[in-house]
Amino acid sequence: MNGKALMLICASVMLSSLAQVVLKLGMSRPGMRGPFESFAATLWAFGSNPVLLGGMAMYGLGALAWLGVLARMEVSAAYPFAGLGFVVTMALGFLVFGEALTAPRVLGTAMIVAGVVLVARSA
Numbered sequence: 001m002n003g004k005a006l007m008l009i010c011a012s013v014m015l016s017s018l019a020q021v022v023l024k025l026g027m028s029r030p031g032m033r034g035p036f037e038s039f040a041a042t043l044w045a046f047g048s049n050p051v052l053l054g055g056m057a058m059y060g061l062g063a064l065a066w067l068g069v070l071a072r073m074e075v076s077a078a079y080p081f082a083g084l085g086f087v088v089t090m091a092l093g094f095l096v097f098g099e100a101l102t103a104p105r106v107l108g109t110a111m112i113v114a115g116v117v118l119v120a121r122s123a
Helices: 003-027 039-047 050-072 075-097 103-122
Strands: none
Touching: 003 050, 003 075, 039 050, 050 075, 075 103
């Protein structure tokens, strides 16, 4: 794996994880929790929420970075790195929202990281 691919992987994972947090913030705003009356009302609620739009933009940028990864690596070697998003998202959930870091969550995330390391070493 070359440095450019690693940089793009990190960018994609970070953008996707940050997008999760921003989308959660956007959906936590008043008026975003209940069911929507119609498709048009749903589109208006989403489209008029700048926080949600920012989260979607982050996802889009993360997808563009991921396309750069796929252009440089085998998909079977690249895709396990997407699992690193679990680590970043769990940490951001703890830091931003005060979500619990329970032993099963931490252990499960550590197992994902171990799998990513094994795959990275085999590439």
